Amino acid sequence: MTHDPQLYPADRIVRAQKAAADAGLDALLVSPGPDLRYLTGYEAQPLERLTCLVAPAYSAPFLVVPLLERPAAEVSPAGALELEIIGWQETDDPYALVASRLPSGIRRIGLDNHMWAEKVLAFRDAFPGAEQALAGDALAGLRIRKSEAEVRALNEAATAIDAVHLSMGQWLRAGRTEREVGKDIADAIIGAGHATVDFVIVASGPNGASPHAEVSDRVIQPGDPVVVDIGGTMPSGYCSDSTRNYCVGEPPEEYLRAYGVLLAAQTAQTQSVVPGMTAEQLDAIGRDLIAGEGYGDYFIHRTGHGIGLDTHEEPYIVAGSQRVLEPGMAFSVEPGIYLPGKYGARIEDIVVCTETGGERLNVTSRELRILA
Template identity: 60%
Template sequence: MGSEELYPAERLAAAQRATAAAGLDALLLTPGSDLRYLTGYDAHEGERLTCLVLPAQGEPILIVPTLERPGAEAAPATGVRIVDHPDGTDPYPLVRAALPGPVAAVGLADRMWAEQVLALRAALPGAAQRLASEVLRELRVHKSPAEVAALAEAGAAIDAVHTRMGEWLRPGRTEVEVAADIAAAIRAAGHVSVDFVIVAAGPHGASPHHGAADRPIGRGEPVVVDIGGTMPSGYRSDCTRTYVVGGPPPAEFSDYYAVLREAQRAAVAAVRPGVTAEALDAVARDLITAAGHGDAFLHRTGHGIGLDTHEEPYVVAGNPRPLAAGMVFSVEPGIYLAGRHGARIEDIVVCTPDGGQRLNTTPTELIAL
């Protein structure tokens, strides 16, 4: 798929219309997923200012360090004028110059560095600072067919890594050793970077964000493997499977894994336009609670995914947002018994006009290696 499909030039105009509708005079976007969403430019994050100045009306200008101009010029977006600043010069007057009219309010990239926020406040002293996500959230949450295809490509790549788990996961090897093999395989499967590798065996499986440790994996221990990376497109993968190695798992584990699998399957089956995010969370949570493990389901059922691993929509209690076709998110209930073991099953799912489609297609049964 071409970069023009993933990063169409009309996004800039759509963002400008949304900026005006939100009562903002401009968006100011430093390196990150919002900048890449609008321009295709995967900008280097550093102390030298890179900033897309996107006025509600007028010409978009990308301010970059001189030494990074070639990379900016190679970005897919058209309709953006590039202005560079040599080392040793103050780039913030360039931002002010790109906004010749009165500036009452601007939207800043949500994760802009504080030193840049303060410098922009000094450069635009009369402008209220708000979050750019007020504008871009609604654009980014609805994925285009090209974006869904990119996420499906990412899902297939991470699935390919899970299918190889038997090569690495066995008793006596440490979590760190297994994680190193997995990281290499993530790159070999087509990702340009490894975003995370969780290999959590036995009692470590009860910690949802454990990581990996030097502890050897024991015979018959359940192992939670949650992995993801970034594809050349910029779009992300994220998939969790739970394995048992070298022998049968504890009986209580097999019992609650069956509950977990039922809850995950039911939640995937419940995806359709109009179902609210909190109602989808409740589908999985109610089944787990009814089985007596509600307190062991420690996190939300899911999160959106795209150019960020975690983005809107969040599938969590208290979020009344209705799902809509084109939204893409994880469905990943878990059960975690402190000091003993845990399990999680995660698929990325796209909401379609008449239901939901898994973008991860490997089996969700407990996998014995």
Template identity: 70%
Template sequence: MTDSALHPADRLALARKATADAGLDVMLVSPGADLRYLTGYQALPLERLTCLVVPATADAFLVVPNLERPAALASPAGALGIDIVGFGETDDAYALIARRIPVGAIRFAVDNHMWAEKLLAFQAALPAAQPVLAGDVLSELRIRKNTAEVAALRQAGAAIDRVHRRMGEWLRPGRTEREVAKDIADAIVEAGHERVDFVIVASGPNGASPHHEVSDRVIHSGDPVVVDIGGTTADGYCSDSTRTYAVGEPPAAFRELYEVLLRAQTAQTEAVRPGVTSEELDAIGRDIITDAGYGEHFIHRTGHGIGLETHEEPYIVAGGKRALEPGMAFSIEPGIYLPGTFGARIEDIAVCTESGGERLNLTGRDLVVLPG
């Protein structure tokens, strides 16, 4: 882990260098996690253009609608010393940017989440320039978390753990998934999140659908229930943790499945260390699940990076050649899903450290059997 690029001004300097090193003339960043990372400004995604302009050979500047300029100046971006340029309702913000970027720019990059209408407008304003995606450049800046970012993720993990520890208050026979999910969503905010990002409550056969979310299905005694929840804290960092519960004694076949899953997830979290590749970490759990006869029922990757977004680099997946490095944070969430019957998933956020790995979700991983 490193403390470099802790301050947005340092991040902007690195972004400018990365733009040049990638052979780009300018990078254009619209509202979203990339903009927040580089400037601290959590801009609203509007039909009016908001865009950070990072030329390779000149100072960065931020273009915002006039009605948003006070908010931009009051945000951390206002303390960066960069020019924050406002424009009026009848002004052409794209032409404004085209006039200010270095003459002769032929290759510009846009963040991966820029709206298509805005990319097309930039292409019209810069007809001689070639657009490319900035995702590779920006992900390299964000992929290694510094100590402050890890601390923020640790706090987010502790907050979502507090919600999981209360699950016995809400999960019981006779309640619907939707009723339980509402209680969980309220608790996510109470636990210290600024907003709820997702709540999955998948009971009985619904647990075999990894992204089921919620329905009006009534929870029955003996049901396994997959609960996958996450939110975003005030500083912008995300939580994400899955535990699988049983409401009353589950079927014996489910206990057998769960023990296999627990062995796989535990082995994967214990294997985190620098130098292990994404595909190697994925294979550790997948091989255990396959050897037990459930291989065809582990239908997704092992995990995803996490930070200012719930899903970002690195992805822990078969075929991933990237080696883990200190500061990389990601989920480890193998699952086994039997269609029409039940499913289970265990998910922790882990951070690769200089000497191994740190698990940021600390609730127990053994199957919790609630009163049924």
């Protein structure tokens, strides 16, 4: 857990309160998860007991925690904020406690997007006259533009996951199962400095045609192309995500042609990032190139997603999105080509939009890596 004041600055709650007011919300109620960590630095455990940051639009915020969790909250970065931390006893009703501390006449409250349904319904009962809305609609505008400290944290995460890809030859070879390789990769993700492993995709041969294939007991065969998509969360709370492609022995000619098209598309997209373009325009750069080479029907997902304290967050790089890219936005660029029953390929880098263009945080080679 980090106490870096630059990564979790004290003014975030104030900015969130202003965003709530601008969105017509009387208060934000934020339970454990990325929004709470973003606002306070507190990585609270998601428990059946209520932990909740209460941020009224026009009065002092406070943090409600189970009494047994208050010591952990106080030693977290939240303890360094000018924030009242209220512990509730096992026999208390924490939802009534929150309602009693808020100004009367609450009409519209924003609940964080990942709040458990049982807590949403309990707050509905505690505020029977209030409309419930998504806090994420107000908070997304804050989280979508990363500070310099956040970009440094994402760069640290990218460097760590790059180190795992550079070592892939130690584990990925014919005769091993995807599951065996995946376990070694997961151990290496922790070894590279991550606090947790979020996902490991080792999709060999025909499994590579499924973008989110789970590791299986399939034995990797000579000549198999293999998609390796891996990511984790660093102690800072910020995430990594990178996909590279390998082949165990000589790859099929058809695969090499498709891979060349994919590499050209992903390179063109990462080189084209510039503030002022829309997410849809960036998506189209790669999609049009892939379609022009006859693989349009095999690029079956969006180009990318934002990344930060969540692996997937705003902005989404997808057709139809008029979201304008701005400096500080961080997102994946990951076009793919998937040939059903045969194989697939995806190349993924995390890119940060800067004042002058795009900066790739993942810097390992994007070329197909052939392993003996």
